[in-house]
Amino acid sequence: MTKHAILIDLTQCVGCHFCEAACQANKGLPADTQLVTLRFNEFTGEDDAFSQEMGRKQCMHCVKPACASACTVGALRKTADGPVVYDAAKCIGCRYCMYACPFQVPAFQWDRPMGLINKCDMCADRLAAGEQPACAAACPTGAILFGERDALLEEARQRIIKAPDRYVHYIYGEREAGGTSVLYLSDTPFAELGFPEVGYESLAHANEEVMHATPTVAAGMMLALTGVYWTVKRRNELMHRHPIDFEVEEAEHVAKNR
Amino acid sequence: MWQRIDKEIRTMPWGVWALAALMVFGLSVAFYRLFAGLGTTTNLNDGYPWGLWIGFDLFVVAFSGGAFTLAAIVYVLQMHEFHPAVRPTVLTGLVGYGSVLVILVMDLGRWDRFYHFILFPNINSALFEVSWCILLYTLVLISEFSPVVCQKFGWERLGCFMKKIALPLVIVGVTLSTLHQSSLGSLFVVMSERLHPLWYTPFIPVMFFVSSVAAGLAMVIGGATVSRWVFKRTLSRNLVAELGWFLPWVLGFYLIMKIGELLAAGELGLLAANNYYSLLFLAELAIGVVAPLILFSFAAVRRNRNWALFGAILVLLGVFINRFSVTWWALKPIDGYFYFPSWQEIAIQVGVLSGAVLVYTLVGRYLPLFEGTVDVARAERIAQRSPTPQPAGD
Numbered sequence: 001m002t003k004h005a006i007l008i009d010l011t012q013c014v015g016c017h018f019c020e021a022a023c024q025a026n027k028g029l030p031a032d033t034q035l036v037t038l039r040f041n042e043f044t045g046e047d048d049a050f051s052q053e054m055g056r057k058q059c060m061h062c063v064k065p066a067c068a069s070a071c072t073v074g075a076l077r078k079t080a081d082g083p084v085v086y087d088a089a090k091c092i093g094c095r096y097c098m099y100a101c102p103f104q105v106p107a108f109q110w111d112r113p114m115g116l117i118n119k120c121d122m123c124a125d126r127l128a129a130g131e132q133p134a135c136a137a138a139c140p141t142g143a144i145l146f147g148e149r150d151a152l153l154e155e156a157r158q159r160i161i162k163a164p165d166r167y168v169h170y171i172y173g174e175r176e177a178g179g180t181s182v183l184y185l186s187d188t189p190f191a192e193l194g195f196p197e198v199g200y201e202s203l204a205h206a207n208e209e210v211m212h213a214t215p216t217v218a219a220g221m222m223l224a225l226t227g228v229y230w231t232v233k234r235r236n237e238l239m240h241r242h243p244i245d246f247e248v249e250e251a252e253h254v255a256k257n258r
Numbered sequence: 259m260w261q262r263i264d265k266e267i268r269t270m271p272w273g274v275w276a277l278a279a280l281m282v283f284g285l286s287v288a289f290y291r292l293f294a295g296l297g298t299t300t301n302l303n304d305g306y307p308w309g310l311w312i313g314f315d316l317f318v319v320a321f322s323g324g325a326f327t328l329a330a331i332v333y334v335l336q337m338h339e340f341h342p343a344v345r346p347t348v349l350t351g352l353v354g355y356g357s358v359l360v361i362l363v364m365d366l367g368r369w370d371r372f373y374h375f376i377l378f379p380n381i382n383s384a385l386f387e388v389s390w391c392i393l394l395y396t397l398v399l400i401s402e403f404s405p406v407v408c409q410k411f412g413w414e415r416l417g418c419f420m421k422k423i424a425l426p427l428v429i430v431g432v433t434l435s436t437l438h439q440s441s442l443g444s445l446f447v448v449m450s451e452r453l454h455p456l457w458y459t460p461f462i463p464v465m466f467f468v469s470s471v472a473a474g475l476a477m478v479i480g481g482a483t484v485s486r487w488v489f490k491r492t493l494s495r496n497l498v499a500e501l502g503w504f505l506p507w508v509l510g511f512y513l514i515m516k517i518g519e520l521l522a523a524g525e526l527g528l529l530a531a532n533n534y535y536s537l538l539f540l541a542e543l544a545i546g547v548v549a550p551l552i553l554f555s556f557a558a559v560r561r562n563r564n565w566a567l568f569g570a571i572l573v574l575l576g577v578f579i580n581r582f583s584v585t586w587w588a589l590k591p592i593d594g595y596f597y598f599p600s601w602q603e604i605a606i607q608v609g610v611l612s613g614a615v616l617v618y619t620l621v622g623r624y625l626p627l628f629e630g631t632v633d634v635a636r637a638e639r640i641a642q643r644s645p646t647p648q649p650a651g652d
Contacts, residue, residue, distance in 0.1 A: 211441075222430075
């Protein structure tokens with residue numbers, strides 16, 4: 001299900017923005033549109049030492065994506081290969097995915113008359129051709145690793161074990177929102193780098209639990225309404241007939257015995 | 259024929275022309291929006307992809323809930339004394355859903371693909387369910403209203419047929435309403451990271467459903483007073499009072515759910531925070547639930563048209579606050595994003611709502627909408643003749 005993944009070691013990121021440029025070139029995006037965004041976080045330590053740490057924002061490619069669960073027309077889909085892909089030909093631009101995504105990743109093309117969604121698809125077309133995503137191929141320092149999710153998780157753990165002083169002991173994406181196919185290592189706590197703190201359960205679960213109750217509610221409601229209708233009708237009939245009933249009964253009795 | 263039309267146009271009240279002007283202006287802006295795009299005409303952004311329009315959609319659908327509530331009362335519970343209220347209420351639902359459909363198309367980035375929810379279903383999506391239910395329920399409302407049109411134009415056989423299938427229509431309609439009133443709430447089940455915990459709960463679908471029943475009843479009760487002014491036709495005071503009797507029960511149930519959910523989730527402490535969120539939450543409960551609950555518990559309030567209108571407005575205000583909270587006011591802010599509707603958004607919304615009121619007014623003027631309701635003019639004539647004068651129509 002979640003074969004491929006990306007591991008990003010922020011300690012090796014030098015902030016060259018090659019990944020952003022490669023992404024834009026590969027997707028043919030306009031200059032002001034980015035699917036992958038690096039951002040600088042500036043820190044001043046206790047000894048007034050200034051440092052810049054890289055944060056990064058892109059689609060996390062959740063194992064169980066809430067956006068795909070929410071999408072009205074099923075334009076978003078998790079593939080067996082790993083990426084969460086987007087079918088622009090189906091999308092109606094309702095923007096529900098933007099609220100469903102706990103990482104606030106999908107972005108709308110506000111400047112276009114007929115707007116659609118912008119979102120990283122892990123270069124699904126390149127993956128199909130046996131290549132790695134454009135950003136991973138472009139990274140000069142090896143900060144972006146492409147591979148199988150299990151292997152990358154193991155690699156991330158090994159890195160933390162080998163250099164425990166260098167990393168915060170946390171792999172962002174291992175369990176976030178039910179696990180993601182983009183994983184991060186960092187030397188600065190993730191919250192300080194602007195990574196949202198999300199729960200460990202996929203939001204898709206709560207949604208689908210509620211949605212799967214629909215047929216039951218529909219059938220139950222129809223049955224209940226029919227039942228109530230029949231009961232009230234019967235009650236009304238009985239209530240209205242009673243005073244006359246006895247006389248009809250009596251009349252029938254008289255007629256029979258005549 | 260032309261003389262007749264000419265005379266009608268000359269005698270049309272100025273309010274109708276005002277509504278028409280607002281509608282034409284709003285629809286012109288809407289036309290512009292369709293070809294200029296959302297970015298140029300709205301203040302929506304990546305932090306607030308939904309805004310004023312979705313808030314109004316939720317609110318309008320909620321008070322249009324009177325149609326299914328009354329249909330259930332009259333046709334399923336067979337309390338036929340409420341029958342005079344059915345036609346005006348079904349029309350409220352119809353113009354309400356009509357306006358929501360127009361606004362929903364406005365809100366789509368690719369409005370030209372509005373039919374895609376039929377071609378590409380995603381059964382896990384709450385918005386997919388909402389789209390289908392609103393489409394089907396609008397068809398049900400049209401069918402439920404068709405006898406009025408048939409009566410006007412003398413299409414007796416079609417009218418009789420529609421009346422014959424009224425019960426199955428009502429059962430399907432009430433079921434569809436239950437589904438989409440609640441699944442409009444389900445939209446927010448996936449938003450636990452964004453919606454403030456005071457509002458977020460997996461039970462939000464049930465709360466949406468219950469509050470739509472309250473809003474629907476309030477719309478019928480308040481509408482009776484307004485219709486007395488506008489159309490000189492109204493529901494009898496007994497009928498309004500009996501409808502009002504339902505309200506404290508529905509509101510009480512809603513209040514218990516709201517507080518009970520906080521209690522069960524251990525979030526009751528958030529109410530004591532005395533911040534923006536707690537005040538917003540308490541404002542909804544105080545204005546829209548507790549106050550009308552107390553008011554409608556008094557028979558004197560239920561029987562007084564002006565007090566009943568006041569109470570109904572409180573209920574509607576509460577539901578308004580609630581629906582705008584979950585779509586806008588109670589969302590956790592995101593750094594760098596702010597939303598307040600643009601004038602175009604407001605103009606389109608006002609235009610579409612004016613159009614809805616305009617259609618209602620014209621239908622009320624020309625179609626047999628108020629059969630079985632109280633004729634205020636006649637009541638006034640009787641009052642003049644009677645030796646002990648009564649307040650007109652009351």
